[in-house]
Structure formats: structure tokens, C-alpha cells
Amino acid sequence: MxxxxxxxxxxxxxxxxxxxxxxxxxxxxxxxxxxxxxxxxxxxxxxxxxxxxxxxxxxxxxxxxxxxxxxxxxxxxxxxxxxxxxxxxxxxxxxxxxxxxxxxxxxxxxxxxxxxxxxxxxxxxxxxxxxxxxxxxxxxxxxxxxxxxxxxxxxxxxxxxxxYLFPDYSIGNKFVLDTRNMRIRPMKSSDLKQMKNWYPTMITRGCPFRCAFCTNTKDLRKMRSRSIGNVIAEIKEFLNIHPSTKRIFFRDDALTSMPMEFIEELSSELKEINLPFTCSGVMSSTPKFKEKLTLLRNAGFVGVKMGIQSGCERVRREVHTRPESNKTIVWGASVLNSLKFDKINYYMITDNPYESEDELVESIRFTSRLPRPFSLSLFSLNFYPGTALYHRALQDGIIENKEEALQESTMVFKNTYLNKVFLLVRHLELPPKLVDYLTHKERYKNPKFQKKFDRLWRYLFSSSECHRGLEVPKLPLLRMLKRKRGINEFMSHTFGLLNFRWLLWIIMNRSFSFYHRLFITPRVVNNALK
Ligand code: SF4
Structure with missing residues (x-):
């Protein structure tokens, strides 16, 4: 068969x-x-x-x-x-x-x-x-x-x-899409390269939260966990075959919801693996958050992902049905910052018809005040069929049918001024005062100002679009070296070395980061943790 x-x-x-x-x-x-x-x-x-x-x-x-x-x-x-x-x-x-x-x-x-x-x-x-x-x-x-x-x-x-047996990562009888010619071909060991950079696994299943946009059904909410010995055995088995693996990524939905004793045991066992770890499913509202994160950090965790969704408390509570207050989130972000995780990632949502423009402004301003550095995974709200939010949107006439709900990509945003400011906050550590200025009613309701802003946007990103794939300006020579191209490209880019767009970007990037990390972040962290 x-x-x-x-x-x-x-x-x-x-x-x-x-x-x-x-x-x-x-x-x-x-x-x-x-x-x-x-x-x-x-x-x-x-x-x-x-x-x-x-x-x-x-x-x-x-x-x-x-x-x-x-x-x-x-x-x-x-x-x-x-x-x-x-x-x-x-x-x-x-x-x-x-x-x-x-x-x-x-x-x-x-x-x-x-x-x-x-x-x-x-x-x-x-x-x-x-x-x-x-x-x-x-x-x-x-x-x-x-x-x-x-x-x-x-x-x-x-x-x-x-x-359950460990996941099957043998390459026999596996096929992948070769996007260069859009043909399907047998998998090669090089197709697992990404996996050797970070091996993905899961310790738990389930999530006790009830986010209205999430496809986790109530049947799957109950948290269950593998034994820690079983998790360690899986990682060791993979490392035996691929000893050059650089990192382990735990893709759990709500790892910090596990009891303290579990996190203690997990941390002590993971130290033995002696590799960097990252995990998703970090929630600031879970009990003993700080203690758990401290243990995980000491065990070698270098990266964490945390869902915030909106910087407006009303939207988070009434639309997304998330329990955290803004204060708890800032406190959680400050804990992560003080523990010096290398990679902190927050999930936020925009293009939400249940969020007014003023509330979106609140969300953008809130994000700009979180301790830096962090990366931002910004998503455009999609009404996934079957979710509580989908039924609500259907009832309210925001969407008419499933096809309409599913056509939008979560990575492509409505081409609005406020979304562009949000994306700028994603790419640059803009000082909160500057974000307040850009999101002031006089600006975001002013077409003339927006036109000027659009010109800057097009200049910076070489695009008038508004999506997650926008590339920030890079030094042309570095780009060329990365792509290992030949002499022709070298010649054409040598003259582009003093590319003004790149220069402008690097000056903004460095000076904003310097300012935020020296003056804003310490104040936020100290206030939150005292
Ligand atoms: S915390 Fe994440 S996994 Fe859990 S319900 Fe919310 S979105 Fe879904």
C-alpha cells in the first residue's frame, strides 16, 4: 500500500x-x-x-x-x-x-x-x-x-x-519543490540545511489561552507534555546524525505555562546538551514568569518569542481575548531585556477592523516604548474559518464568506500611512517622541504630510508597497560579496559604495538604537522591575 x-x-x-x-x-x-x-x-x-x-x-x-x-x-x-x-x-x-x-x-x-x-x-x-x-x-x-x-x-x-516515534527526517521517499523551475524533485540532504541551523521540536502540546483569532480548538487546549528524558533522547539522536547542528528551537505554544518544577528539570537536563536554544510560547502573564525565564536563560536559551497582538488593552481583551494588561507586558518585556536574551521577538497584529485608528496609534506607540532590542513579527489580521473572531466578523458583516476571509496574506498590509509607521518601528528603533509626532492626528489625518512621508518611504525601501518582505538598504559591496558574483557586479557596485540611501539608513539606524538603548530602554526596564 x-x-x-x-x-x-x-x-x-x-x-x-x-x-x-x-x-x-x-x-x-x-x-x-x-x-x-x-x-x-x-x-x-x-x-x-x-x-x-x-x-x-x-x-x-x-x-x-x-x-x-x-x-x-x-x-x-x-x-x-x-x-x-x-x-x-x-x-x-x-x-x-x-x-x-x-x-x-x-x-x-x-x-x-x-x-x-x-x-x-x-x-x-x-x-x-x-x-x-x-x-x-x-x-x-x-x-x-x-x-x-x-x-x-x-x-x-x-x-x-x-x-510516539521521533519525527522522520530521513530523505528517502521525500520530495520538495524546486522553486527555480517549479518542479518537484526528490529531497537531498542539503534540503535539511535549515534544520541543521536550528532543529525544531516540541516538548508540549496544547495551550491554555483562548485567543479569538487562533485555530487551536478548545479540545486541544489541554496542556500535555512529553517526559523530559524523551525530549533529550530525540535531540541527542538528531545530534548524533547531524553533529554540526547550531541551535534547537522549541516550537511549543505555551512552554512557560508548564509548572515550575517541570521548567527546573528541563533546564537542568538541557544544560547537558550545551547548545543555544530558542522557544516560542513565552507569556508574561504565566505564574513565576521571571523565575522560569531565569532558569531557561541559565540553561542556554538565547531567543524567545512572545505574543502581544495589540498595544491597546481594550483590543487585546475584547477582541483577541488575551488576559495580559499593558503593565504585565511591559514588565515581561523588561524581564526578557534584563536577562539579556540575544533574540527577543514579539508578535503584533494590524489591519484589524475592530481596532480604531486611535487604538492602532496606541498600539504603535506602545511598541515603540518596549525595551530594545527586539524584532517584530507584524501580521495582518486574517479571519481563519472556525475561530471565534471569524464567526464574529461574519455576524458583523465584516466578511461575507470564507473565500473573502482567506484571500488576504498575513504578511501583506493595507497600504496605509499608519501601517507604514508601524513597519518603520519594526525596522528602526525610533524614539517614542518621534513616533508620537508621526502618529499625531495632525499627521496621520493629513494627506499632505502623508505624501511627503510616502516619498521618504519610497526612497528608503525602493518600493511604495507595505509588506513584511521589504528590504532595508544594504551596503552594495557587502551584498555583492554575499552573493559571490563576478567582476562586472564588483565594478558596478564599487561606484555605488557611497550609496546615500544606505548611508542615510545606517545613520538613522545607529543613532536611533544608540538613543533608545541609552535613554529609553533603561528607564522603562527600571520602572517596570522596581
Ligand atoms: S497563545 Fe498562541 S497558541 Fe495559545 S491560543 Fe493564543 S495564539 Fe493560540
Whole structure:
């Protein structure tokens, strides 16, 4: 039996699917073969014909095709499913966060959907298909059958996460998209290069928070954890094969929500690994935040990611349903700053129709007053189907249907003056007073001023667009050396060495950083921690 999995993501981004693929290896002795396609491509674009044709070619002979998807890959998953159906006659099953939260719709497109965590469900389903048994009653699935849908019970959440095999990172039977020619090719060990820079893993599953925009369903909120010994064994196994790995990245949703004793044990065990670690899922409102972060820092954590979402308390509480006050967030940010993490990253959201312009201004000003340095992951709000915010927006007439909700990219922003100021705060450590000036009503409601600002924007970024991919000016010679180009480029760039755009940028960058870190940051941190 051949099972093909397709996912629109890089191999480093799909920890869940890699675990699932590993579980199915248990059936290898029963002649079950698994192949995986990691198609890392723009979420908002449908796959071009060449990719669809290659998928059809490689999936020919499959007995089951699984598509793993987040909400952002919904339209593309319909596109792939319809295309594969034309020439391959086998059931197509959808799984992942989107089918879990929006099963009613997904079962209209797929033959089956997996609801919730898929390891045990897929193992049972594939085993049943392979041995010719009936699989209609498989827990955790909905199955389309002769015009009706069999809605099986959910599978209880597995408590013993140690029972799962470690993720499968072998390169056999794996395929990736070569974006240079938009063709699918077998995976090479060099495709795992990114993973050797930072090996992604997870210690816990679940998140006790209830952010209204998040696709974590209430069933998946319960926190469960692997044993620390199991986590360490996984890391050691990977390091044995790839000893040059530079960093370990824990992709947990809410690591700091784990009890203090757990963090203590984790920290002491991780010291043994002797590598830098980063983690997401750091929340300033969790009990003993400072003590936990101190332990993690001492264990070798160098980077953390924390969700803030909005600098306006009303928006955070009433729209995103996040519990933290501004005071708690500034305190949390000050703790991170005082512990001297190398990489601190905050998530913020803009383009929120439930946030007024004045509230967005509040959010931008709040961000500019957080202790530096940090990097900012700014997202454009997307109403993911099935989430509380999606239903609210539908009811309020902000969106009319799913297609409309899913068309926007979270990395492309509305081309507004305030979004541009927000992006500037992302790129430059602008002094809060300057941000106050730029976001004063007289400026943000003044088209003449905005025109002038736009000219500066176009000059700095060589673009009038407003998205996360904007490149800050770089020294041309360095760029050239990085790209290892030849003499022609060297000649053309030598004369561009004193590029004024770059010079202006570097002066602004250095002087703003110097000012913020010397005068603003220490004041904020001292006030928050006293
Ligand atoms: S904290 Fe993160 S994972 Fe948890 S509900 Fe909020 S957005 Fe989702």
C-alpha cells in the first residue's frame, strides 16, 4: 500500500506531519510505504500546472493521499484535490488544524477528514485499509460514503506523548519543490540545511489561552507534555546524525505555562546538551514568569518569542481575548531585556477592523516604548474559518464568506500611512517622541504630510508597497560579496559604495538604537522591575 502526504510547507515547519509519517513506518513490515511532498510555496497562490502535473506523476499508484493543511492552504488544497481526482482513483483525506476546526466544510471537498491529532487515527485507518478491513468507524474521522457523511466520535487526547516515534527526517521517499523551475524533485540532504541551523521540536502540546483569532480548538487546549528524558533522547539522536547542528528551537505554544518544577528539570537536563536554544510560547502573564525565564536563560536559551497582538488593552481583551494588561507586558518585556536574551521577538497584529485608528496609534506607540532590542513579527489580521473572531466578523458583516476571509496574506498590509509607521518601528528603533509626532492626528489625518512621508518611504525601501518582505538598504559591496558574483557586479557596485540611501539608513539606524538603548530602554526596564 502506498500512502502519499502533501503539505504546503517546508520540512522544518511541519513537526506534526513528520511525527505522523514516522508512526506509519511501524506498518512498513506490512508492506505500507509512505512518501511525503513538502511544497514550500506562496500560500496565497494556487500551485502552477507544472507542480500539479508532477504531484500527479509521483502520486500515481497511491492507495491513500493525505493533505495536511492550515487555513491559509485551504484554497490550494481544494485545487490540488480536484486536480489529483482527475487522474488518480484513491481516497483523499485532509488533516491538520483547518479540517479540525472547519470539518463541515472540508468534508465537502475531501473523501475523509481527520479531526484532532492524527497519529493514532492515521495508523488505525491505514492499517484497516491495508488489511482490507472496514474503516468507516475509525475514531477521529469523518468519512464521506454514498452521499452521506459518517461522523465518528472524536478520539480522546493521547496523554502518553512518549509513545510516539521521533519525527522522520530521513530523505528517502521525500520530495520538495524546486522553486527555480517549479518542479518537484526528490529531497537531498542539503534540503535539511535549515534544520541543521536550528532543529525544531516540541516538548508540549496544547495551550491554555483562548485567543479569538487562533485555530487551536478548545479540545486541544489541554496542556500535555512529553517526559523530559524523551525530549533529550530525540535531540541527542538528531545530534548524533547531524553533529554540526547550531541551535534547537522549541516550537511549543505555551512552554512557560508548564509548572515550575517541570521548567527546573528541563533546564537542568538541557544544560547537558550545551547548545543555544530558542522557544516560542513565552507569556508574561504565566505564574513565576521571571523565575522560569531565569532558569531557561541559565540553561542556554538565547531567543524567545512572545505574543502581544495589540498595544491597546481594550483590543487585546475584547477582541483577541488575551488576559495580559499593558503593565504585565511591559514588565515581561523588561524581564526578557534584563536577562539579556540575544533574540527577543514579539508578535503584533494590524489591519484589524475592530481596532480604531486611535487604538492602532496606541498600539504603535506602545511598541515603540518596549525595551530594545527586539524584532517584530507584524501580521495582518486574517479571519481563519472556525475561530471565534471569524464567526464574529461574519455576524458583523465584516466578511461575507470564507473565500473573502482567506484571500488576504498575513504578511501583506493595507497600504496605509499608519501601517507604514508601524513597519518603520519594526525596522528602526525610533524614539517614542518621534513616533508620537508621526502618529499625531495632525499627521496621520493629513494627506499632505502623508505624501511627503510616502516619498521618504519610497526612497528608503525602493518600493511604495507595505509588506513584511521589504528590504532595508544594504551596503552594495557587502551584498555583492554575499552573493559571490563576478567582476562586472564588483565594478558596478564599487561606484555605488557611497550609496546615500544606505548611508542615510545606517545613520538613522545607529543613532536611533544608540538613543533608545541609552535613554529609553533603561528607564522603562527600571520602572517596570522596581
Ligand atoms: S497563545 Fe498562541 S497558541 Fe495559545 S491560543 Fe493564543 S495564539 Fe493560540
Amino acid at each position: 502506498l500512502v502519499s502526504f502533501i503539505v504546503s510547507a517546508d520540512v522544518t515547519d511541519v513537526y506534526g506531519l513528520n511525527i505522523l509519517a514516522a508512526q506509519l513506518k511501524k506498518l512498513e513490515s506490512h508492506n505500507v510505504k509512505v512518501q511525503c511532498f513538502y511544497i514550500f510555496y506562496d500560500f496565497n497562490k494556487l500551485y502552477p500546472q507544472s507542480v500539479l502535473d508532477d504531484l500527479t506523476h509521483f502520486c500515481k499508484g497511491s492507495d491513500l493521499i493525505g493533505i495536511s493543511l492550515l487555513s491559509s492552504a485551504y484554497r490550494n488544497s481544494i485545487h490540488i484535490t480536484n486536480h489529483l481526482r482527475k487522474s488518480i482513483d484513491c481516497p483523499i483525506i485532509w488533516g491538520g488544524k483547518h479540517p479540525t476546526i472547519d470539518s463541515d466544510d472540508c468534508i465537502q471537498h475531501a473523501d475523509m477528514v481527520v479531526i484532532g491529532e492524527g497519529e493514532d487515527t492515521m495508523l488505525e485507518l491505514v492499517d484497516a485499509i491495508n488489511s482490507g478491513r472496514s474503516y468507516d468507524q475509525t475514531l477521529g474521522t469523518w468519512i464521506r460514503h454514498k452521499g452521506t457523511v459518517i461522523k465518528n466520535e472524536k478520539r480522546p487526547l493521547e496523554q502518553n506523548l512518549d509513545k
